[in-house]
Amino acid sequence: MTAPSPLTAADRRFLEGLFPGAAAAFSPEETFVYGTDASRRFAPAGAVVRPESLEQVRELLAFAQARRLPVLPRGRATNTVGDCVPVAGGIVVSTARLNRILEIDPDDFVAVVEPGVVTGDLQAALAKQGLFYAPDPASVKFSTVGGNAATCAGGMRAVKYGVTRDHILGIEAVLPGGGVIRAGGRTHKNVVGLDLTRLFVGSEGTLGLFTQLTLKLLPKPAATATLALAYPSVDAALAAAGDVFRAGLLPVAMELLAKGAMDAVAAISAVPWPRQAGAALFVRLDGSAAAVAADSALLEAATAKAGPVWSQRAVEPEAEEALWELRRLLNPASFKAAPDKISDDVTVPRGALRQAAADIAAIGEDERVRILLFGHIGDGNLHVNIMHDAADPDERSRAQAARERILEMCLRLRGTLSGEHGVGLSKLPFLDRQLSPEERALMRRVKAAFDPEGIMNPQKAY
Numbered sequence: 001m002t003a004p005s006p007l008t009a010a011d012r013r014f015l016e017g018l019f020p021g022a023a024a025a026f027s028p029e030e031t032f033v034y035g036t037d038a039s040r041r042f043a044p045a046g047a048v049v050r051p052e053s054l055e056q057v058r059e060l061l062a063f064a065q066a067r068r069l070p071v072l073p074r075g076r077a078t079n080t081v082g083d084c085v086p087v088a089g090g091i092v093v094s095t096a097r098l099n100r101i102l103e104i105d106p107d108d109f110v111a112v113v114e115p116g117v118v119t120g121d122l123q124a125a126l127a128k129q130g131l132f133y134a135p136d137p138a139s140v141k142f143s144t145v146g147g148n149a150a151t152c153a154g155g156m157r158a159v160k161y162g163v164t165r166d167h168i169l170g171i172e173a174v175l176p177g178g179g180v181i182r183a184g185g186r187t188h189k190n191v192v193g194l195d196l197t198r199l200f201v202g203s204e205g206t207l208g209l210f211t212q213l214t215l216k217l218l219p220k221p222a223a224t225a226t227l228a229l230a231y232p233s234v235d236a237a238l239a240a241a242g243d244v245f246r247a248g249l250l251p252v253a254m255e256l257l258a259k260g261a262m263d264a265v266a267a268i269s270a271v272p273w274p275r276q277a278g279a280a281l282f283v284r285l286d287g288s289a290a291a292v293a294a295d296s297a298l299l300e301a302a303t304a305k306a307g308p309v310w311s312q313r314a315v316e317p318e319a320e321e322a323l324w325e326l327r328r329l330l331n332p333a334s335f336k337a338a339p340d341k342i343s344d345d346v347t348v349p350r351g352a353l354r355q356a357a358a359d360i361a362a363i364g365e366d367e368r369v370r371i372l373l374f375g376h377i378g379d380g381n382l383h384v385n386i387m388h389d390a391a392d393p394d395e396r397s398r399a400q401a402a403r404e405r406i407l408e409m410c411l412r413l414r415g416t417l418s419g420e421h422g423v424g425l426s427k428l429p430f431l432d433r434q435l436s437p438e439e440r441a442l443m444r445r446v447k448a449a450f451d452p453e454g455i456m457n458p459q460k461a462y
Helices: 009-018 028-035 054-067 119-127 145-151 196-200 234-246 259-266 289-304 317-328 330-335 350-367 393-412 428-433 437-450
Strands: 047-049 071-074 091-094 101-105 110-113 168-174 180-184 209-216 223-231 253-258 279-287 310-314 340-347 370-376 381-388
Touching: 009 047, 009 054, 028 047, 028 091, 054 071, 054 091, 054 168, 054 209, 071 145, 071 209, 101 119, 110 119, 119 145, 145 209, 168 196, 180 196, 223 234, 223 289, 223 317, 234 253, 234 279, 234 289, 234 350, 253 259, 259 279, 259 330, 259 370, 279 289, 279 317, 289 310, 310 317, 317 330, 330 340, 330 370, 330 381, 340 393, 350 370, 350 381, 350 393, 381 393, 393 428, 428 437
Parallel strands: 047 091, 071 091
Antiparallel strands: 101 110, 110 209, 168 180, 168 209, 223 279, 223 310, 253 279, 253 370, 340 381, 370 381
């Protein structure tokens, strides 16, 4: 990106005219919260705007390109890698007012939404019509569809239904300069031309700004059931997970909490498992009532081989939700476990999970740092929270050393540096360890085709 122009008095007047009243903010007090996200990094924004229409977004991006001002799309800022932090200054674009569900079509099995729609709110609206939007990130109750799309969020149901990219059929997006593209559509099959829809999903706001998304819907499953278990060790829980697949079952979700993660949740909530348990496994099934009943029997038999020390089955929605809420509490619980944390989501092949978990525990012990290990083990996605006090130079150094060793270990096991959080700022220093110079150069050429001045979420992702 060429050096951005500072925000001038004339720029401010233009933004105030385009976004009247409370739709624009400029003072440090008003913009402060927009300088950070769940990564806890911070950089001050030059301005914050809240568009309500496509035309406002078009005028904004035409203006920003002409002035070479950075533009940072922002949903609810739940990402943990610094994607929403305005390190280059510029204009933060909040999608909070682009929050309408525009259409739900039960015949085409699609929904059309604006990017600021909260994913959980959409799912609740669909459930009333017997419909189902499968992506289910842990932040589902407060993250947005647009934010989920920008990072290609995965979540707990990804093992069976895939990630956000698999459920977006089409997009409307505004490019720098004010041009609009409408890629994809509302058909569930489409192989005409290059797949620009899938290119945008997961691009971390570096190509353009979503204004509409067309989503693939499914019939709402008639029944679900959850089995929660505790095991003496992480290795035993992972062995049980392997036994589930070997039994011919494909769960909706399969989640692991290692001992440290279980203790963090227990510190903020009552928990049902015994204190001596070394790991917890949460497995959910869905389908017809008869299929779920039959699969539940297979599931209980498969998970018994590894020797659980506790189990609880739930089939009523309220009872199931109570169990899954324990898993969703992990992220807020982790912020109370230590002053600081390094949050990574790494993914390894399923067959390497036991080795990866053992190596992570050994690295934590060797570096003398507390590591909270949990994740979506049905698709090999491990979340690694390295807890520490960054104010202590020695502790901070050991935490960083642990992180580097864990990332290297995952690549050695033929895994990836990020399964669903993206790269943002936090993974950039490590990107060359996974991507070749040729791959990164090609990505930059793709970006330049969409964003020739480099104004869209600069210094992020690749």
